[in-house]
Amino acid sequence: MRDWILIALMVSISFSSVVSAEEENDAFSDAGLTLVALRNDSLDSNQDGIFDAIRVVLVINSSADWTVLTLTLIGEYSGLTVTEEQTLSFSSQENASITYDSWAAGQHRLNLEISDAQGILLKSINIGLFDLAPALRTPKIDLSLDGSEIMQTGDECEIRRIFWDETGPRWGQDGTRSISGTPFTVLDSDVYLDCSDWPAGEYSITETYRNGLGQTATDNLDLFIANRPPPQFSLDINGQGQEAQTPCSVVMVSDLGADYTIFTKEWSVTPPVSMLANSSTIDCDGWAPGVYKVLLTVTNAEGIHSTGGEMLVRLPSDAPNQSAESPIQSQRNETQTNSFGIYGMATLSVILGLFVFVMMLKSPEDDELEIGDLSMLDESGQPDAQGLSTHTDDSGVLWRRHPDGEVDWWDYKSNSWQRW
Secondary structure (H helix, E strand, O other), rough: OOHHHHHHHHHHHHHHHHHHHHHHHHHHHHOOOEEEEEEEEEEOOOOOOOOOOOEEEEEEOOOOOEEEEEEEEEEEEEOEEEEEEEEEEOOOOEEEEEEOOOOOOEEEEEEEEEEEEEOOOEEEEEEEEEEEOOOOOOEEEEEEEEEEEEEEOOOOOEEEEEEEEEEEHHHOOEEEEEOOOOOOOOOOOEEEEOOOOOOOOOEEEEEEEEEEOOOOEEEEEEEEEOOOOOOEEEEEEOOEEOOOOOOOEEEEHHHOOOOOOOOOEEEEEEOOOOOOOOOOOOEEOOOOOEEEEEEEEEEEEOOOOOEEEEEEEEOOOOOOOOOOOOOOOOOOHHOOOOOOHHHHHHHHHHHHHHHHHOOOOOOOOHHHHHHHOOOOOOOOOOEEEOOOEEEOOOOOEEHHHHHOOOOOEEEEOOOOOOOO
């Protein structure tokens, strides 16, 4: 009798367990739902001959007038999970298809969960374990330089930033990009970096990326920018040694035909004259006769400069009475003399004779020097131009001009004309 009671109790316990399990798993059926069909298809989305995605297809019947369900496909790989959701609203029967794209090479475990409109889980289905290749492009960074690895400041220089990540955005796991080694701030949206205006120096540029799935990418780029040498140029003078008021110009000529248009140009002329600023050419037609020191400083965009200079000589005109700055020369046939002038010259000659007699009493060496000096003076004690046209420039220097164009300047220390 006792044995029969034990057998009956065991049967009762077994029956209760089966009923409980069925009740726990019948939430889907209790909602009036029936899973008519379920299958999964392995896909090769990029046509490389390797499966990289799983498509789950199912057919659901409902006895309710209107049903709202949420399908959640969960993919697990290496301890990380991603989910893909789809909402169904239907009456009677509905077909559904939901796809899982692999984001890493390896084994992925898939589960399908079906929940009602309130988010209550109605059914969980183990889809299986699949060996897949990535269906989406994994993160990549590539820094490419358009230009030489060794260049000078101001050279054309451009860095192209190639970047992509399809897996992070696909599963809502976008990452962050960071770049270092650049002299200026770089935005993620900057596809091209203009390095033509970077200061001279050695650069090691590194860009890195990491998304929420733990995938990373990095790339490095090294380049060297040397300081551009100072501007090399010369000054070409047109009108050197010519008379004032004749064509004259000073032109900056860059070496090897380099373009210095945008460079800053500062002219300095002594004695000072008026001229255009920041120009490659200055006009010296109207400069007064004399000797000028012309300096030009050229500065490039990097602040590097060089200075060049030339001496410019402008001669007085030999046309009489043409320039207010030149002494007026009278013609002999136009000169009137009177008796007072003759007597005055005679008196001056007597005085000069006495002066020479006194000077002869000095040492022979001093005598020779003083006579030589006095020979360069006229009767009035002024420098004797010997009939040549003279001119005093802005610096107070007295000039005389020979018929062949040669000029002399008066040295007050030695009381003599010195050839220029």
